[in-house]
Amino acid sequence: MNATTPAPAPASADAALTKPWLQAYPAQIPATIDEAKVGTLVDIFREAVARYGTRNAADSFGKRMTYAELGRTAEAVASWLQGQGLRKGDRVAIMLPNVMAYPAVLFGILLAGGTVVNVNPLYTAREFAHQVSDAGARFLFVLENFGATVEEALPETHLERVVLVTPGDLLGLKGAVVNLVSRYVKRSVKPFSLPKAVTFRSVLSEGAARRLEPVAVTPDDIAFLQYTGGTTGVAKGAVLLHRNVAANVLQCEAWMRPFFGERDDHIMVAALPLYHIFGLTVCALLMARIGGCMLLIANPRDIAGFVKTLQSRRITLMSGVNTLYNALAHAPGIEKVDFSQLVFAVSGGMATQAAVAKKWKEVTGQPIVEGYGLSETSPVVCANRLDIEEFTGTIGYPLPSTLVSIRSAEGQPVPTGERGELCVKGPQVMAGYWKRPDETAKAMTSDGFFRTGDVAVLLPDGQVKIVDRMKDMILVSGFNVYPNEVEDVLARHPGVMEAAVIGLPDEHSGEVVVAYVVRKDPSLTAEALREFARENLTAYKVPRRIEFRETLPKSNVGKVLRRVLKEEVSKAG
The missing domain is CATH 3.30.300.30 (ANL, C-terminal domain)
Known part of the structure; x- marks a missing residue:
């Protein structure tokens, strides 16, 4: 892996840190999660299939897939990969928007013992080639709409197999209509030639005919190479172990569970791309943990279509970014969406503006609950309490088992209320940057905190307020x-x-x-x-x-x- 981190500080040093946020925790939320019980994402998925088999796991273009069906489909993907020679730890790239095939591919790779490399489908050929080459990906699952990009970049990569996915895969008869519209009405598929590529349909057929060989996946195996920093320089792969991401799922669950209620029909609006760490953890993995359904929005930029989809569902959970909430709150027809069952709407990824939060509450009756995280922290570090009545303008409190420290340029903690760099320690912090020990060393403090690069202040009650990115x-x-x-x-x-x-x-x-x-x-x-x-x-x-x-x-x-x-x-x- 060649991704090293400095030795953590002794437990006594961490214990000496003041943790004012714990006094603000709701009574039902623990100060820590039991890290000894953090398993793997494979454990979380297999438990979801066993416990929630008849519940809907995903909803795309009006077609629903149960956890049992998702389990069988993911196993077929895993078995096919094994048949192609995938070894434990091999990297497999996913270049898909939020289509029905995405969760099946995601969990299939993990079941086979592979490492997921999420790729932005809108990348140029140059950006794509850099990422999959840096990761050393052997296989790629890509939507046919982006086949031309892959064709251009292929000679610069070491990809052995390309699997072409369509928007209509796993949608039954409706899938043919979806593909027809994508190809011939919207003309979303540019001409390309990938003669050695195989179809996702053939992958499922071949995989289902093979027996899946059991793989001993451990918490210390790499689950994701989640690339970050592409907007500030050369993208680096954050090495996220199974225990990092699984811990963050349990941290999020601990923070949110008291507010979920006992209902078994939660529907999470998954408009954030699942290849992005926020959508990946909060929409896909957390929903598997609680048995919720992802309402997959393949193209959230189509606001009119997005609103129409929302009008046809009684959503209970939502995640988004400031610009998405802003666009929806001002969209024609939003007043016809039933928000009566909405438990909470969380925001992250960028600063949420007070004006947007105000408009959102006027439209939905629910405040925006802002949180904060990064790819390097799997991602969630802080979140507001879910029982707030009004938007706070802060990122809330550190999650259970999370330590934060506001530090000066010299690396020393600053007094409460003073600005400094937000530094984070917890089980969700990455193992390092892929093949970049120098970058890893620069990102970590000598006592094991991750340096976020964000300017923040710690308020007296333990809330954290982001002032800005240091570089901005x-x-x-x-x-x-x-x-x-x-x-x-x-x-x-x-x-x-x-x-x-x-x-x-x-x-x-x-x-x-x-x-x-x-x-x-x-x-x-x-x-x-x-x-x-x-x-x-x-x-x-x-x-x-x-x-x-x-x-x-x-x-x-x-x-x-x-x-x-x-x-x-x-x-x-």
């Missing part, structure tokens, strides 16, 4: 400006739909604050918005320039990419 901070004449704060203020203006703030070089002040805004009200002017900002921000924080745009650059998860804005400005000269 803007320095104006010696004063620190945090883009999240400025964006939050701009988003409160009734004429603003979205805003992104970056710092650009300035010969007088070092940097100036620049805002890029998507208008809700076409008549909104830059001067009117600047005047609004002046009413809410200190002078040096007010954007010197405001530019209006139709859209903002975003990742496939919906996170606004400030880096792309900076690059566009730089290229424009």
